[in-house]
Every structure is written in C-alpha cells, then in structure tokens.
Amino acid sequence: MTSTDPPYEPYRHPPEGRPDVDEDRRSGPTIEQLVTPVDGHDGHDGHDGHDGGDGGESKLVLVLSALLSAVVLGGALAAPLVAKVAGYAEEPVDLSGVQTYDITDRNHSVDDLGYPQMPPAGGAHAPVWLECGVYDEPVREENAVHDLEHGTVWITYDPALPEREVDALAEQLPDNGIMSPYEGLPSAVMVTVWGAQLALERAGDPRLALFVEEYGDGHTAPEFGASCHGGTPDPTGAVTEPGLGA
Known part of the structure; x- marks a missing residue:
C-alpha cells in the first residue's frame, strides 16, 4: 500500500434490517417505477410508467369513442321521431297516401x-x-x-x-x-x-x-281511351273556335 492509496477500511455489514445503501441504489426501483401510471398499474406487472400511460390514453380514447358512437346512434334513432313530431318527416315512397x-x-x-x-x-x-x-x-x-x-x-x-x-x-x-x-x-x-x-x-x-x-293510362276514368286533345285552350272554358271541346 502506498501513501496515495486510501486507508483500508474493512467492509462492515449493515445492521440487521437496514438495507445496504449502495446495494439499494444499484437494485432499487427507478423513479419511473415509483410513479403510479395513469391506468392504475403500480409497476409490479412488468410495465414501466411509460407503457402504463399509453394504456391509460388508449382506454380514454375507447371510452370517448364509445360515448360518441352512443350519441350518434341515439341521434339517428331519434331523428325520425323528431321529424314526425316537427311535421317534416318524409312520406314513404309508395302510393299509400292516395x-x-x-x-x-x-x-x-x-x-x-x-x-x-x-x-x-x-x-x-x-x-x-x-x-x-x-x-x-x-x-x-x-x-x-x-x-x-x-x-x-x-x-x-x-x-x-x-x-x-x-x-x-x-x-x-x-x-x-x-x-x-x-x-x-x-x-x-x-x-x-x-x-x-x-x-x-x-x-x-x-x-x-x-x-x-x-x-296515367286513364283506367279509372269513365271514358277510358279518350284524352284532353281537341279541347278549348281558354282556361275559362270558353270555346274560341267552333268544334273545340265538343
């Protein structure tokens, strides 16, 4: 041992129940592991804080997506009823209204x-x-x-x-x-x-x-097969020429 070497100090075992500070520093949890992730994991499941945060954000996106889908679906289902109550509902495309x-x-x-x-x-x-x-x-x-x-x-x-x-x-x-x-x-x-x-x-x-x-074929009319041709063009029904509408 030379004069420049530090004095020899034998290793002292820590008192029972007290962890070795150096060993604890080497093997203890990291700061990221000590922070509780946003999805509720405590770090003992193998996920670090970063992974836990991504999982929480994903769940939040899923929840918001589900809520948005429910709103859209509810609106779609309610639209016909609202339209009917408001009086502007579309009529069915058939002849049931005749x-x-x-x-x-x-x-x-x-x-x-x-x-x-x-x-x-x-x-x-x-x-x-x-x-x-x-x-x-x-x-x-x-x-x-x-x-x-x-x-x-x-x-x-x-x-x-x-x-x-x-x-x-x-x-x-x-x-x-x-x-x-x-x-x-x-x-x-x-x-x-x-x-x-x-x-x-x-x-x-x-x-x-x-x-x-x-x-349009006129099948409901008493004179089926006749037409409007040959009538008077006067909207009042006046005969403008002999023979028109006769």
Whole structure:
C-alpha cells in the first residue's frame, strides 16, 4: 500500500434490517417505477410508467369513442321521431297516401258546380273540356273535370310555389295532362285523376312519378281511351273556335 492509496477500511455489514445503501441504489426501483401510471398499474406487472400511460390514453380514447358512437346512434334513432313530431318527416315512397273516391255522377251542366274535393276528382261537369298543356292561371273546375272523365292527369299547385318547382312539375306532366295553379290547395301540389288524388309537398317528391305511372293510362276514368286533345285552350272554358271541346 502506498501513501496515495486510501486507508483500508474493512467492509462492515449493515445492521440487521437496514438495507445496504449502495446495494439499494444499484437494485432499487427507478423513479419511473415509483410513479403510479395513469391506468392504475403500480409497476409490479412488468410495465414501466411509460407503457402504463399509453394504456391509460388508449382506454380514454375507447371510452370517448364509445360515448360518441352512443350519441350518434341515439341521434339517428331519434331523428325520425323528431321529424314526425316537427311535421317534416318524409312520406314513404309508395302510393299509400292516395285518396280514392267512388264517383258516378257524369252529367253535363253549364252551371257553376260545387265539389267535395279540392281540386275536384270527378263528378258532373261542363260540356266542354280543356286542351292538354300547362296553364299559368287557374282553370275552370267544371271544364277540368270533363278532362278527368277522359282519363287526363290534372296537376295543380299552390300559386306561391317557387318558379323552379313549377318548371319541375311541368317536366313531369304526361301528354294526356293539364297543369294549373289552384288557390286554397290543402298541400303544395295535388295530382288528380278521376276518382283518385295524391297530396304532395314539393315538386321533387318521387311519388308524383309513381302516381303518373299507376294512373296515367286513364283506367279509372269513365271514358277510358279518350284524352284532353281537341279541347278549348281558354282556361275559362270558353270555346274560341267552333268544334273545340265538343
């Protein structure tokens, strides 16, 4: 031993029950292990603090995802009920909403007549019918009903309907059809044939095409096979030329 060497000190065993500080420093838990991970692990399961944190974040994401899914699903399930209560639920795309009537009166009359439907779906009518086509003003009901007797499709609409929707209706009018505004309709649009009619809230309702497909051949009309061609073009029903609508 030289003078520069530290004096020899024999190893002293620590008192019983007292850990060796050096040994404890070498083998004791790290700071990360002493920190409780966010997912509740205490470090004795083999995960260190970093892994435990990732697990906690993953669980949080799963919980939030589940909550969001529940909200979205609940909203989707409740939407139809809310729409129905609010009055803007979509109608089913079928003809279950068609109203039908048993109408047998086909007498001709030059008088102004009253009808139980709005617009009328048949009944006594004027001797002269209207020419097929689109009218930009109301037509006389008694003349239009004569068209219905011929199997004509009559599309009526609220005068306040936007022009783009009126144009969309005109595009769907069949050859054997008339179209006109009508004051006081119970809905935005009504499509009528003899003995049947359907209320619609917009021109784009797909049920309009279904109605025309089902009833446009005129099979409900007393004079099946006739048409509106050859009628008077005057919306008041006046005969502008001899022989028209006769």
